[in-house]
Amino acid sequence: MIHQYYLNGYYIVLDVNSGAVHVVDKLCYELLENITPPMGETCPQELLDAFGAEYSKEEIEKAYGELYSLYKQETLFSTDDYEQYAGRMQNSPIKAMCLHVAHDCNLRCSYCFASTGDFGAGRKIMPIEIGKKAIDFLIEKSEGRHNLELDFFGGEPLMNFPLVKEVVEYARAKEKEYDKNFRFTITTNGMLLNDEIIDFINKEMSNVVLSIDGRPEVNDRLRVRADKTGSYSAVMPKFQKLVAQRSKDKDYYARGTFTKYNLDFANDVIHLYEQGFDQLSVEPVVSDPSCPWAITEEDYPAIFAEYERLSKEMIRREKEGGAFNFFHFMIDLNQGPCAIKRLRGCGCGNEYVAITPDGDIYPCHQFVGQEEWKMGSIVDGSFDYAMKDKFSKANVYTKPACRECWAKFYCSGGCNANNAQYEGDILKSNTFSCELEKKRLECAIMIQAALAE
């Protein structure tokens, strides 16, 4: 399977199964539109006839010959040999956890998928006993995995900062005994950041996600306090301070959400960059389609155009200096994740779980509060292995739409929670998410083509 597209002056051919990306000329591109494998060594007469008016016989034969050599190297029309591996990591150890330390929030963002912090189940703060039990659970269920990830999430996790500190200390104390390496991350709206907390985060958290949507008027339209006033002016200086003091060997993202209200979201990406952030992620809102800010099908063309605009802007800045990193355009064509990882995707419900303040276990943070997806409890020790098994089998070969999709080794089956929310089935891909992902991927690869010149 190949995927060929033209973008920003580049004729790009992705060989799906080998992962090879070829930048070709117009002649090769047009030839490929007319070639169906298997390829023969000699250029078919039909191609010579079809393109003879525009190109010489020698040119066509030379271009065809180059394509044929790629074919022989198995970087063009390469075969799909991966299905044999699809089941290899079923029922994995659990190695990543989203710890919902506070189902409460000091903001009332209109679009919050967690119902402004409480996930629809009342405002709650996680007791320390639950936090420690979660660490014990993760150590036990991780079996032989060395690297364990724990994301302090909410609501707003800093509303329970004493627990965050104590859980980190508790986990660190167990690392040596159990031969584990904890990587902590925290996702915060920044309202409660102070010097002590900034120091702690910069020391202990391998990654910190700073929630802010971009331009003041964009941020303050939806990211508001209970009294409806905006949060931008309160959090921006704190985020800037945190990032300025953060070691370069640790990750962070200034992470925004875009909605129907700011389909020109590239301006928000650039705004965040201009405020001193160079690790950026601005992502489409997840919300009920009936909400006025929800992104709907009619918005696709504008969003696609905006991704293109952003990618061109990034190329320009990369070449002229002042480059920044945009999460959804990150791609390493040589050193990315292995094929096994790409088959299996996000791992939610199998190697990744979320724990609520009450100790309930869910497949991931997006499923929290939906009783039918509850997997068990770290309090009473219950755990639904049948549900874990179901999630473990969610891969690009068990999702019908993914099998035939050129992007399957990049999005790896997409978001199971989105599939469940919008399509009612974790194995049924959400078309909207797919179209956006494919566009982002086309832009990401095109950026690589442009920077390779």
Added chain:
Amino acid sequence: MEHVKTLNTKNLKESAHKGGCGECQASCQSACKTSCTVANQKCERK
């Protein structure tokens, strides 16, 4: 080649045989939390 420039030097298939150690980051732990992207993760073994 005159008509083709290949951007990558490694074949994804090579990674299948020795891959799957499971030590790399869960994709949703990095930044997204709402939209899965796996190909932008790093391999722990590189």
